[in-house]
Amino acid sequence: xxxxxxxxxxxxxLIAAGAACFALANGAxxxxxxxxxxxxxxxxxxxxxxxxxxxxxxxxxxxxxTTTTTLAQYTPANSGSKTVNLVxxxxxxxxxxxxxxPDSLNYLDGGALGFRAPNVFLDLGVTLADxxxxxxPGGEAQYMAGGAFxxxxxxxxxxxxxxxxxxxxxGANVFxxxxxxxxxxxxxxxxxxxxxxxxTLGAANILDWNxxxxxxxxxxxxxxxxxxxxxxxxISADGRHVTVDVPDGYLELDKGPLGGRKYAxxLADxxxxxGTAGYYQGRLAVTTVDLAAGGARYEVTAPVPVPAAIWLLxxxxxxxxxxxRK
Numbered sequence: 001x002x003x004x005x006x007x008x009x010x011x012x013x014l015i016a017a018g019a020a021c022f023a024l025a026n027g028a029x030x031x032x033x034x035x036x037x038x039x040x041x042x043x044x045x046x047x048x049x050x051x052x053x054x055x056x057x058x059x060x061x062x063x064x065x066t067t068t069t070t071l072a073q074y075t076p077a078n079s080g081s082k083t084v085n086l087v088x089x090x091x092x093x094x095x096x097x098x099x100x101x102p103d104s105l106n107y108l109d110g111g112a113l114g115f116r117a118p119n120v121f122l123d124l125g126v127t128l129a130d131x132x133x134x135x136x137p138g139g140e141a142q143y144m145a146g147g148a149f150x151x152x153x154x155x156x157x158x159x160x161x162x163x164x165x166x167x168x169x170x171g172a173n174v175f176x177x178x179x180x181x182x183x184x185x186x187x188x189x190x191x192x193x194x195x196x197x198x199x200t201l202g203a204a205n206i207l208d209w210n211x212x213x214x215x216x217x218x219x220x221x222x223x224x225x226x227x228x229x230x231x232x233x234x235i236s237a238d239g240r241h242v243t244v245d246v247p248d249g250y251l252e253l254d255k256g257p258l259g260g261r262k263y264a265x266x267l268a269d270x271x272x273x274x275g276t277a278g279y280y281q282g283r284l285a286v287t288t289v290d291l292a293a294g295g296a297r298y299e300v301t302a303p304v305p306v307p308a309a310i311w312l313l314x315x316x317x318x319x320x321x322x323x324x325r326k
Contacts, residue, residue: 032239034301036063036267039277041287044068047265047279049221051301053239058228061253064220065265065279071186071213072145074126079115082203083127086111088161089198096165096175096192098129100156104137113164113192115209116144123147126188126211128164128177129154141180143188143213150182165192172196177211185216221265226253232270234297243297244268246275251300258282267300 032053039047049063085108086099101110110132116125123144131139131154139154139162156162165175173196180188190211197205232249235242244251244267252266259282266278268291275298278288291298 034240034242036300037302039267039289041065041277041279041289045279045287047267047277051242053235053242056235056239058230058233058235058242060223061226061228062220062222063253063265064218067217067219069215071148071215072124072126072143073213074115074124074190074209074211076115076208079117079125079209081116081118081125082206083112083114083116083130084201084203084206085113086131087113087164087201087206089194089201091198093173093198094167095161095163096167096177096194097161098131098164100131100139100158100160100162101133101137102159104133104158106133108132108134110139111162115211123149126213128180128188128192128211129162131156131162141188143182143186145213148186148213148215150184150186152180152182173207185218187214187216188212189214221253221255226255226264228252229254229264240301241299242301243299244270246270246293246296246298247273249298252278258284268298270298 034051034053036047036049036051041047045065045067047063047065050061051058052060088097088099089095090097098113099111103109110130112127112130112132114125114127114130123146125144127140127142129139129141136153139156140151141154142151143149154162163178165177168174168176168191171191173194175192175194177188177190177192188211191209192206193208194201195205195207230251232245233242233251234245242251247270250266250269250271252264252269254262254264256263261282262280263282264278264280266276266280269276269278270293275291275293276288277291278286280286
């Protein structure tokens with residue numbers, strides 16, 4: 001190949017490499033998916049999510065208000081009637097198990113572990129595992145808390161040991177139960193304490209329990225179901241910070257009226273003093289929290305963009321590629 005041809009090819013390669021490095025470095029600077037500062041409204045209610053910026057404007061958003069409430073807490077004080085059948089602690093003391101049905105056919109041939117109120121007329125109780133033929137094949141778990149009631153299928157195989165709990169670090173004979181999730185957004189978590197017996201347990205070997213039924217609901221605000229209302233909202237030149245003017249500025253996501261009243265998530269509202277963030281559920285509820293704004297602008301975004309790791313690595317990768325080309 002002639003010398004001028006070799007130079008031309010080398011030049012083209014250098015130009016292409018330089019363009020790729022420039023594009024990667026500039027792409028890294030455009031980290032426009034930003035996490036907001038989580039807003040804790042108290043009573044188990046937290047708002048979190050992301051805003052997307054492009055060209056100096058907020059172009060997309062995906063936020064949610066997650067509310068966690070306690071439906072019931074089961075302890076010996078309110079659920080002292082125990083069901084303990086074919087329940088065991090492993091030889092190493094690390095696992096609390098319940099035997100599944102050998103064949104899913106015979107009456108009461110599987111194990112069960114549960115606690116309920118001694119008064120059968122009180123609908124209060126929790127079953128961590130039940131593998132009798134009175135329930136669904138493969139076993140089930142359930143909780144009762146007054147009018148709240150649900151069942152979760154365990155779908156376990158026959159002739160096996162279901163892991164109901166694992167020994168809790170630092171807790172003598174305390175087992176952290178396997179978390180159980182129900183279709184209605186309820187989860188069961190907690191502990192069961194034994195007397196230290198290894199092998200098969202009876203009711204007398206279960207000394208204590210503390211199990212909580214938590215109801216978790218999520219209310220999503222995104223571009224498909226809400227509109228952006230903003231005044232005095234600014235985006236930094238690098239696209240990594242969204243701020244609201246203090247005073248007079250506001251930034252909210254509005255789903256429209258519910259029962260004639262506002263249904264929205266306000267990230268910041270400085271039209272009144274002090275500034276607030278708010279969750280407006282129409283006629284159902286209004287929850288606000290004061291914001292600590294110490295300057296002329298209040299930043300609603302968290303310091304690190306999302307996905308932070310990818311964007312932070314990009315300049316280093318670009319620089320390494322350019323250095324090698326040089």
